[in-house]
Amino acid sequence: MSLELVVLGAASATPTSNSYTTSQLLKMRDHFFLIDCGEGAQKQLRRSKTKFSRINHIFISHLHGDHFFGLVGLLSSFHLLGRTTPLTVYGPPKLKDIVLTQFRAAGTFTAYPISFVITQHKVPQVLVDTDSYTISTFPLKHRIATTGFLFKEKPLKRGLNKAKADELSIPICDYHWIKEGRDWTDDDGKVVLNEYITYAPPKPLSYAFASDTMYVPETAQYVKGVSLLYHESTFCEDKAERAKQTMHSTAKEAGRVAKQAKVDWLLIGHYSARYKDFSQFEVEAAEVFPKVYRAKELHRYKLTEQGIEVVSLRHTTEHEE
Amino acid sequence: MSLELVVLGAASATPTSNSYTTSQLLKMRDHFFLIDCGEGAQKQLRRSKTKFSRINHIFISHLHGDHFFGLVGLLSSFHLLGRTTPLTVYGPPKLKDIVLTQFRAAGTFTAYPISFVITQHKVPQVLVDTDSYTISTFPLKHRIATTGFLFKEKPLKRGLNKAKADELSIPICDYHWIKEGRDWTDDDGKVVLNEYITYAPPKPLSYAFASDTMYVPETAQYVKGVSLLYHESTFCEDKAERAKQTMHSTAKEAGRVAKQAKVDWLLIGHYSARYKDFSQFEVEAAEVFPKVYRAKELHRYKLTEQGIEVVSLRHTTEHEE
Numbered sequence: 001m002s003l004e005l006v007v008l009g010a011a012s013a014t015p016t017s018n019s020y021t022t023s024q025l026l027k028m029r030d031h032f033f034l035i036d037c038g039e040g041a042q043k044q045l046r047r048s049k050t051k052f053s054r055i056n057h058i059f060i061s062h063l064h065g066d067h068f069f070g071l072v073g074l075l076s077s078f079h080l081l082g083r084t085t086p087l088t089v090y091g092p093p094k095l096k097d098i099v100l101t102q103f104r105a106a107g108t109f110t111a112y113p114i115s116f117v118i119t120q121h122k123v124p125q126v127l128v129d130t131d132s133y134t135i136s137t138f139p140l141k142h143r144i145a146t147t148g149f150l151f152k153e154k155p156l157k158r159g160l161n162k163a164k165a166d167e168l169s170i171p172i173c174d175y176h177w178i179k180e181g182r183d184w185t186d187d188d189g190k191v192v193l194n195e196y197i198t199y200a201p202p203k204p205l206s207y208a209f210a211s212d213t214m215y216v217p218e219t220a221q222y223v224k225g226v227s228l229l230y231h232e233s234t235f236c237e238d239k240a241e242r243a244k245q246t247m248h249s250t251a252k253e254a255g256r257v258a259k260q261a262k263v264d265w266l267l268i269g270h271y272s273a274r275y276k277d278f279s280q281f282e283v284e285a286a287e288v289f290p291k292v293y294r295a296k297e298l299h300r301y302k303l304t305e306q307g308i309e310v311v312s313l314r315h316t317t318e319h320e321e
Numbered sequence: 322m323s324l325e326l327v328v329l330g331a332a333s334a335t336p337t338s339n340s341y342t343t344s345q346l347l348k349m350r351d352h353f354f355l356i357d358c359g360e361g362a363q364k365q366l367r368r369s370k371t372k373f374s375r376i377n378h379i380f381i382s383h384l385h386g387d388h389f390f391g392l393v394g395l396l397s398s399f400h401l402l403g404r405t406t407p408l409t410v411y412g413p414p415k416l417k418d419i420v421l422t423q424f425r426a427a428g429t430f431t432a433y434p435i436s437f438v439i440t441q442h443k444v445p446q447v448l449v450d451t452d453s454y455t456i457s458t459f460p461l462k463h464r465i466a467t468t469g470f471l472f473k474e475k476p477l478k479r480g481l482n483k484a485k486a487d488e489l490s491i492p493i494c495d496y497h498w499i500k501e502g503r504d505w506t507d508d509d510g511k512v513v514l515n516e517y518i519t520y521a522p523p524k525p526l527s528y529a530f531a532s533d534t535m536y537v538p539e540t541a542q543y544v545k546g547v548s549l550l551y552h553e554s555t556f557c558e559d560k561a562e563r564a565k566q567t568m569h570s571t572a573k574e575a576g577r578v579a580k581q582a583k584v585d586w587l588l589i590g591h592y593s594a595r596y597k598d599f600s601q602f603e604v605e606a607a608e609v610f611p612k613v614y615r616a617k618e619l620h621r622y623k624l625t626e627q628g629i630e631v632v633s634l635r636h637t638t639e640h641e642e
Contacts, residue, residue, distance in 0.1 A: 014363075014394075014398040014401050015361075015394070017364060039360060040360065040364065042336065043338060046337060046338040063423075065393065069394045070360065072386065072390060076386045080334050092426070094422070095426075101419055102390075102419055105384040105415040106385050107464065143428065
């Protein structure tokens, strides 16, 4: 069991010659979710060797360009590459119009159906609820309507301990109910407790994406106890005033939310281009919450029960540029 | 005197991990003109070390995404980087709405004024006419309304031959009229012909941009005798049928237009991603019109009276990726 996040873009405001604006790819229970889609996200997806066809859900947090200017290009490429599988896009009310106006102008419509699900930013909202996971929004506080996204695995069933089952000569026809959590009673009426003949399933993992937002204590309530919290940290403490003015957070504030929410791990990103070196962000966040990683573009953060494994995906692509 | 073109993107349809869709930067008489603006054009502009503030005119040929999906991001970056200088965008009727819808959704408007000049695609239209140059459209034939753009320098005045002027003791107060083309009469009434005391100015240069279009003989009329013609060549002859269906041109057809129009030089581009190696395009175009170059991304094509000088701009930026 694992949860993987690929950071496609970690810059704020405007891309530079060597950075991309916000976009992330989350892999959870073998499903791929694209979160935000800054300009050039499709290029980064290609570089990360992601199959476009695996993406069936795209989540847009808000309508500042650094979070969605790459969307129409990606949807267009899906079409040009022959996609027919339906796609669902979750985002603010005006997103549908923005996308469709551009398709209409081009005189082409996608050969695959797109459903737009409108997010509203005042209270949490469940967007997807399956047997395996839920995806919901939570409110953030920014200059325009902005939502965070919370991805939560549901607990798996307990696994049968085959060795114990053989030892007790449990007939195969009883396996189903045991996996559903029932105890087992043998022919003599002796009850064997479910825990004895099953394994505990891995702990369900969860991911919360909080960008863009100023520091608000409520965020911690919404993301309480998640395995991994991404919280924007546009500035360091030296520009705390600027963070307030623009309704962004500092690295320390991201750390504070992580601490209050008692999350397992914190990932920070959305760096202002005013900084040349981003290591200071990690230093300042760690002063408040030590279990922090800094989002690096084209890096994969794999969350396991043991911790986080970070792998660079750059080596496969650098020579191509 | 020179005219410079930087190819920012030369791919058609969709960007790949190592290619960008159509965008070009033309430098003419010390003015910078951006022609088309595929996704990521702003990144390529940065890599080419172009100062954003030098761009005051942007021309969009048509509303297929590979020619304008990078526009809103570029305009947004202009704003975020503090631009106040007015900008003019020339393009099809719906372009203004597409851009403004996105700015409205973000709740931000640019701190600099943008004028939208609407192009119409049925007959040529003069867009800009200064003492130094003219810029006009010409009709192309594609699946949706598409215009080419024609950039023409106006002839400069003849330059004073200072040595001859000194030899004849021409008073400085007469220089002005001589540069305007008048002959000079000395105190004895002897007339000195203007050609004797002036230099011929360099030949005015011109650039025509023809993308996207199927082959039509009329194009040659519109671009007659230009110094440099860019003509799309999406396919080679092996896919001539596909070219027809999609209303694009083959490399040979681009060569045919160049030959018919008797241009000085031809530049081809807008390659289909169905090809891995683009040298075949150049080979096929050259069979019809030998003075051809193939558009390469982040390469500068400098047109002088002697010929074309091609310089790669990649070396300065590759390490940054």
